[in-house]
Amino acid sequence: MELITDVRELTHIAYGFKAAKAMLSALELGVFECLKDEPGSLDQVAVATGLAENRLETLLTALVSLGLLSKTGDLYENAPAVQTFLVSSQATYLGxxxxxxxxxxxxxxxxxxxxxxxxxxxxxxxxxxxDLMADPAVAAEFSRGQHAGSLGPAAALARKTDLAGRTRLLDVGGGSGAFTIACCNRNPSLQATILDFPNALGVAREFVESAGLGERVDHFAGDALNAEWPDGHDVVLMSFLASAVSGDTIGPLFHRAFAALPAGGLLVVHDFMVDDDLTGPADAALWFLSCMFNSADARALTPSLITDHMIDAGFVHAEVQPLIPDLTCVASALKPG
Ligand SMILES: C[S@@+](CC[C@H](N)C(=O)[O-])C[C@H]1O[C@@H](n2cnc3c(N)ncnc32)[C@H](O)[C@@H]1O
Incomplete structure (x- = not known):
């Protein structure tokens, strides 16, 4: 990363939150949705969103300046990525x-x-x-949001991870079940169990049922750090769990995975990871600031930290590959036997 020399680059970082909130507000207020079929004028968008034209024009100008919309004459149009990811009728909707x-x-x-x-x-x-998952409404809202964010990475992980011959996957901290669903869809004879706090599982059941996987997926309510894990699984998956718990509990979680797996069993860990030299990439590095809200003892994960924990727990052949470029990696290791 080039070092910053210009004061405008500093202010660009300082005011980055304005761009974030402009996009989030436009999403919340339905601006992108009302431009999904065709370009629209200020007054058309004003009618569709119910926003006053003067305020809406200020927002639209900001969105155009950010490249989220184009403006040709009087007509505004969604940018290609907005059309693909921020319009709710799309399968790729991230909203x-x-x-x-x-x-x-x-x-x-x-x-x-x-x-x-x-x-x-x-x-x-x-x-x-x-605490977050103790309130059913908050847990459901969070898990629904997580599902939308995890669908893309889950499909990528299912494509990249060889589960041929594996019979049953335990998705620890499985949340909405996005990764379980993607792995089961990719591997027609695979069965799975989603382990998470009780209130997270209601949303998982809903998504699993609507994916037509109700017969192949079980749900296990409990705290992964204390509950006895269900047995009979030859793959343990942890996606965005190591970053969700404190640094001290990653080791115990991997030891639990080792104890739960048979010889030859596979541990797969998907998470944000920065480079081993702790210099970036920025997208991953900034994510670990978020993780401190979930646990004051959270720390930036690196490929070495994860593979060291795997080896310490007894696993062999630990390896790491990037999944979402500059953001997440997948680490895998085998229980010897
Ligand atoms: C960021 S979400 C990731 C969900 C899912 N694995 C995914 O990648 O979409 C973290 C999940 O881990 C669960 N979790 C965190 N700590 C846990 C624990 N001690 N026991 C069980 N689940 C836990 C949370 O409830 C949440 O569903």
Whole structure:
């Protein structure tokens, strides 16, 4: 990364939150939705969204300046990525993730970043998963948002991970079941169990049923750190779990995975990871700031940290591959036998 020399680059970072919130508000207020079929004028968008024209024009100007919309004459049009990812009729829709997680939990949480960095406990907007998942409505909202965000990575992981010959997957901290569903769809004889806090599983059941996988997927309610894990699984998957718990509990989780697997069993860990030299990439590095809201003891994950924990737990052949470029990696290892 080139070092910053210009004050405008500093202010660009300082005011980055304005661009984020402009996009999130446009999404929430239906701006992109009302331009999904054809370009529209200011007054057409005003009627569709119910926003006053003067305020809407200010928002649309900002969105055009950011490349989220184009403006040709009087007509506004969604940018290609907006049309693909921020319009709800698309299978690739990411809006629920951005609205239900980014806007609802992450954006307000970051106001308290300095306090969290000083060790004054988890923030009030977004805290430890055990507390977050204790409220059924919050758990459902969070998991629904997570599902939208995890569908893409889950499809990529299912494509890249060889589960041929594997019979039963335990998806620890499986949340909405996005990864279980993708792996089962990709491997027609695979069965699975989703383990998560009880209130996360209601949403998982719904998504599993609507994917037509009700017969192949079980649900197990419990705390992965304390509950006895269900047996009979030859693959353990943890996606975005290591980053969700404190640094100290990654080791115990991997030891539990080792104990639960038979000889030859496979552990797959998908998560945000920065490079081993702790220099970036920025997208992954910034994610670990978010993780401190879930656990004050969270720390940036690297491929080495994950594979060291795997080897320490007894696994062999630990290896790491990138999944979402500059953001996440998949680590895998085998139980010897
Ligand atoms: C960021 S979400 C990831 C969900 C899912 N694995 C995915 O990648 O879409 C983290 C999940 O881990 C679950 N979780 C966190 N700590 C847990 C624990 N101790 N026991 C069980 N589940 C846990 C949360 O409830 C949440 O569903």
């Amino acid at each position: 629920d993730y951005l609205l239900l997680q980014t806007d609802r939990f992450l954006f307000p949480a970051f106001v308290e970043l300095s306090e969290v960095l000083q060790g004054h406990g988890a923030g009030t907007a977004w805290g430890e998963y055990q």
